[in-house]
Amino acid sequence: MLHLVGTTSSAWLSTALSSMDKILVDHAHCEHKAAVTALSFVSKYPDDPRLITALGALARDEAGHFTRVAELCVTKGLSLGHPAKDPYVEALLGRCRTSSVLDGRVDRLLCCALIEGRSCERLQLLAEALPQHKQAFVDDDVCALYAELWREEATHHTLFIELAERSLRRSGVASAHERTLSRLRELAAWEGELLARLPTRAALH
């Protein structure tokens, strides 16, 4: 269960399938950012041993994903270049509360859960569509990678929710589970609005 409000449009999938060179490059950058973000949580919140070990492992997973996508880009002669700003991620994180350190921590973890969830949904769409859309940048290796990657992002989605709830529970907040799900629903509604409002791009988000 990905806790997403709204499903990705067919327009996005059409755009992605017709721009797989751009999708591959953007995907590599997304995996890189995911690894860096996970390690930044470890530096920022070193109080929770579970967070340190789980996000350390997640960073290793994401670095592995980055390497695999980047290798495909290199093989296909695609230049990574510098990562562009991601308006979706920026707007989503802009919704994080600053009312307290704990609120900000919970919101950042839940935003990451939603980003992982949306990535999972879209990678699965690509995994299902790519075998019927072989083209210059889509061969058996690309199809095999996408068939595999989306499943891992689903486990990352669940992990970030668990870490948000742990943050509340470890701070002595009553009804940590209910409060986590309630805030997740609010942020998911905002994420769904964002997707409907932002222009469709040849990018994962």
Ligand SMILES: [Fe+2]
């Ligand atoms: Fe990943």
Ligand SMILES: [Fe+2]
């Ligand atoms: Fe992930």
